[in-house]
Amino acid sequence: MNCREAERLLEPFFDGELDGRLMREAALHITRCQSCERDLQQKERLHDLLSEVIVGEAESSDLASLWSGIQAGIAGDAVPAGAIATEVGPLRMRLGRRRGGRSVERASRASRGRSVARRVSAAAGLGAVALVGLGVFLLFPGEQDLEGHEPLAERPELNAQREPTRLADESRAAPEAAAARGASPMVAQRSSQARSGVEAVALGPVRDSERLWSDWPQQVSAGPLDYNDHFMSLWRETTAR
């Protein structure tokens, strides 16, 4: 066996992955070849270094609270999916505090902005719906049943015409579309958060209305009716304020 052949076997030899015959041949070569022996020694020192550094770090970690955190997470199975991110126990909460300074400040600023933006968007929303309704009425006067103007959610025949894939595309395009149609920054921001799906983790416990937005992609992928349910619940909530 020459060095070129041995080179391929050196690594599995070191890792104890060679069978009997190849193991013996490789061992024989290494005892006769200084270069391969040096290579093997380097691998051994690398192994020692990695083990020492990594094992040392892991051993210095305190695992005392791990089980209680796991238990809390397991108990969180009963909690609705949107809230689970805040229910996984002490370690996550501690991590939240570590990152807390900036997060709390940001959340507080966002909260102040949201309360003003919510009123503005409610008014803007009312106006927009009135305008859309008027536009649809003017464009298709013959197709409208003015007496039975039930919500879209109660009209599956309309929803059935909309394909889920198209709705998913709309969901992905939601932030841009929101910005393009001049929606309030809150709406654009929420659309963006809905797309990335990170809000529930970043801001901790969320209110129902916020969760609606966070859950938007799931709602969309669940089908057209859910999409309209989602929109109507949000709409009722906004107009109730």
Place this chain on the structure above:
Amino acid sequence: MAGETRDWDLVQRAGGGDQDAFRELVEKYQRRVLGVVTGMLHDREAALEVTQETFIKAYRSISGFKGDASFYTWIYRIAVNLAIDHQRREWRRPTGNSVRSSPGQEGGAPDDILDRLRDESPGADPFQATKDAELRERVRRAIDDLTPDHRAVILLREVEGLSYEEISQVMQCSKGTVMSRLHYARKKLQAQLEEFV
């Protein structure tokens, strides 16, 4: 083999809702899972968090574990995937904590390093302690420079001592891919840590 039989028994009981059985599995494997995740993330607190999430996820899906592989290769798979996901989230976070700059870790100003060494090992030779700290930092940096897949493979082999077959089960790739990743990772680490190995 007896250990695996015992694991399988615990897995089945845990699948039936026996939390004591699951706790036994956690206590048996928590340190090893933490070792791999710490190596992947270079952040003790995040590593603890991911270790915790690993076991929560394992408990939730334990009824889906059919015993085709060992419990520990299954749990390593969950841990490695969660660690990679965590790292991707960290990289995407625009102003979030960088793994390398997280508090309580290696690195930082020389004075900080010395202070930390005094706290960690009072009475030790400061010169030797500084050299050790530098070595640890260099090793850490070399590991961090690997891709997550290469990092996972080298840690599973060098720190956890898994066989190629077991690593291929954890990483869900062929043994050939494991060998190739291991070879590449070792070459790169040897080059970066040339003066120490």
